[in-house]
Amino acid sequence: MGESPHTVTSRIPRRAAVTMVTAALLAGVTAPGVAADTRAAGQDRPELRKATQAFVDAGFTGVQVRVNDERGEWVGSAGVRKLGSAAKPPADGRFWAGSNVKTFVATLVLQLVAEGGIGLDTPVADHLPEFGLDRRITVRMLLQHTSGLFNYTGGFGPDGKWVPGIPAAGKEWLDNRFRSYRPEELVRFALSKGPAFAPGANQDYSNTNYTLAMLLVEKVTGRSYAEEMKRRILRPLGLTGTVVPGHRTRLPGPHSHGYYRYQDATGRWKVVDISRQNLSLLAGAGDLVSTTRDLHRFFSALNGGRLLPSKLLTEMRTPHPKMGYGLGMFVQNLGPGCAPVVRHNGSPPHGYGALMYSSLDGRKTVTGAVTWVDEATRGPAKDFEKLADDLVKQVFCEGRTAG
Template identity: 40%
Template sequence: MGATVTVLSLALAGPALAAVPADGADGAAGHAATRRAIEAAVADGVPGVTAGVRDAHGTWSATAGVGDTRTGAPRSAADRYRVGSITKTFVATVLLQLEAEGRVSLDDPVDTWLPGVVRGHGHDGRAITLRMLLNHTSGIYNYTADDDFGRTYFLKDGFFRHRYDTLTPRELVAIALRHRPDFAPGTSWNYSNTNYVLAGMVIERVTGRPYAEEIDRRIIRPLKLTGTSVPGTRVSLPRPSSRAYSKLAPTTAGPSYDVTRLNPSIASAAGEMISDSADLTRFYRALLRGDLLPARQLKEMKTTVEIDGVPNAGYGLGLMDRTLSCGVHVWGHDGGIHGSGSSAVTTADGRHALAVNFNGDWAGNMDAVIEGEFC
């Protein structure tokens, strides 16, 4: 669900393990900087890292650290993990496919599809378009920023009491609507998970099927993403997978906790999906190459707005563009949820893609891994 969750944490006791190239090759010299960045993340306190790359030379993968701090079992290149807000790119892709089919318009007011749902404390779904949901210019309050929600689901005492709660999309939206909007629709930018909960609800209203079914039918099955799923209320991770760890506190100090099992309905269409590095690189390569969207819709997706306070980056429709220190542009998304931080990016031509996951949510430099791979 993005940066709002990354205060959750865990510190790995014991020495860091060196990165192991999962393809068995000591080579792939072109990925040496990536390997060093992975090792550095583990040295910084991340329990374990798994990363995968697809480029003109084929595939490469590497792991570092541990997937289980109790047993010392290493991470695997085949690990499946919670991808958090990377879910947003899948959701946006489905809505853009529906636009290409003439079933919706990005300029439709939210109220057209969800009449009366976005009302209260100054929110008005008649003035907010689907485009504003997808590029975070709606002004709708971010439900995960609600203090009560944070205490209940992100801090230790609340998490262990409520980790298996089921929350409906309407309940998540209702939390947001207790607050005033961040700004008038279309006048600024602010990351809000509520936008994508609503986008998932729109998909269901348009198609008559849950957004999860549409992602499965339109993306997962056609691309043969065998490690990818939309879990709904399923609390476990499919195998192979590692444990996920968090501090469950607004600090990087103190004890860490195993948070692998949780009900991901608290993230809904904003961040509930599970995937692996091979699938994520396949998905983003296919997306940027135009395999999932017609040219017009892909252009819309790549039309960005400025991200306040983040230089050299822009946000499109569920897709982020960033310019790296070496001048390379990469497109993709980050994702954070309890005990899991991920990033998946690719060059604009889809020829070079990276996906990486940390199984702790309080330490490590994800940007350094991306810079290492592409610069």
Template identity: 40%
Template sequence: MGATALLVSAALAAPAVAAADGPGGARHTATRKAIEAAVAAGVPGATVTARDAHGTWSATAGTGDLRTGAPRSTADRYRVASITKSFVATVLLQLEAEGRLSLDDTVDRWLPGVVHGHGHDGRHITLRQLLNHTSGIYNYLADAGFQRAYFTEDGFSKHRYDTVTPGDLVAIAMRHKPDFAAGTSWNYSNTNYVLAGMVIEKATGHPYAAEISRRIVRPLHLTATSLPGTKVTLPRPSSRAYSKFKNPHGPTYDVTTLNPSIGSSAGEMISDSADLDRFYGALLGGKLLPPEQLKEMKTTVDTGIAPNVRYGLGLMETTLTCGVHVWGHTGGIHGSSSEAAATEDGRHSVAVNFNGDWSGETAPVLDGEFC
């Protein structure tokens, strides 16, 4: 990996530590136990924040830096990966509410000729199908060459600071056949949201990141949220991020610095747990979208990945083990695994992050908080 990617031995891992602040910790005992269990199972560290009618509560467990033993912080910034999709979908729905586009517009209307080749045809795919992953467009992340370049030790070492454009990512997808004819099935494809970001730029004349900042980040005062573009570092405060590159028994690599352009509008954002709580609380609480658009966003389709998970427009509906329905999104990128969710009225929310990408389930955290 080279000097810029510290190889951390398991022997350097510090013992788990936990801290909390905010009122009502006793009400969140199960949530705390869930993050401590994740650390016991091998996650380096976890940070979680919940908001409800009683206030805000935060806790950490485990280690933020395996070299120094420093703990995680409740204020940690981290890469939220696919949680970015909820922000992108919100902007597109705002544009629909303003009459600037329709979700029933074809992709080709906004991006003529971009979705073309090997059976892909943007003339027969709608913006709605991009947002709910029923487009059939191939997921560039599944490309074997992309996997070798970014998800193996050697490839990541060589390419972690490369800049790729949205057009580059779409072009990778167009080298493959579609997964299915548009509207006939469901498959999660990051290419859908790269295209959605391109549509936002075409419709507004501004980069999608600028529109998210103007329409969501600044109005909600999300002070820990940023769209880094090609900036490779995490803002402080933050912990280190670790990966085993799909080998749970292999060495642990520090992957904190990377060029997030590989995620583009499908997954480049950085945030913290408090900001994610505020965002989903505002979204579900009707502060970002008119009722008609929020209803569209919450109109879900079957995913086939789990009987308790359905997908709307950049929004996942999850039925927890106790029967409670929550809305939010998961996110995974090198060294970071996250989930944020809120109740249907937005009044109760939780966001959690693990700074390792090889182990740990976020679902028990949601069960602990809402059940």
């Protein structure tokens, strides 16, 4: 949903740690060791094996990682595909990629800018007058999260207090996870809450921005968002494992399973398989099925200059100072001795997370996916950012070895 598996509730009060029962459950289902495919590189990468296994050691049920760099391609997986099974996650299985789709949508919008169909600094209201948007909100502000539009999955109001949104977390989401939403419904709900701040005055991550960006693509092209995605990105790059699911709830092909754990009215703990979920809740903002191979191909092509003119790629990778977010991607400095990276991670509401990192020239990428047993505290997702940083530093930082 957001930029990482804990985005939805990262600023909502919650318990600080996973329960001992959950820890015991996870310990009982994770499998030691990493199944690594190093055919392309022709060599083992112990530092990558260790960084991959670290996700499982932290409580994630499964992880798959793909690294492409000057040493070739390394693919590994660890943990289990499904609770109660010893089978490891498929090395190139499908997964709910969540907010990784924001980079795809931003690319579509910027392609239309390059073609002259829209202007980056023109009012969104010129193209979508039906919503009565503040005319100060520009296309750039949508892609940069500076529009001030309330996040329909919940956000902070002008007074700094949390305002609930459409159920996207916890048991309430679990009970409604197959519900279908129309993108216009999501936008109108957000507008009913009023703005979080004046357009351009601040920056705050809001799914509403990208649902509007998706509708903008449809209005300007006269074709559906899914069709434009296929026509402009998926088919040209051969991304056969990637699809905009619409209202479909099943992951197609081999995949790992995500779970949600809760306490019922009698006090008993229950674990629900949430591999099926309806991502129309996050239209244009988190509704993508993909693979590590496809995320690599897309992000490498984008940063290698194959999808956008250099001027617009530069705009995309110029970060706003508050969040380090440009137009559809973050720009991150990993620290001393590390090359700068661009990234966008993601997660649907629960149980799945995705990684997408690249060097500025697109020649070096890290892509991956994780699954876990989610719950009110988000379980092991609290460790996601640190584990992801530790993994990517093995690739982008000179002299780094697994310690």
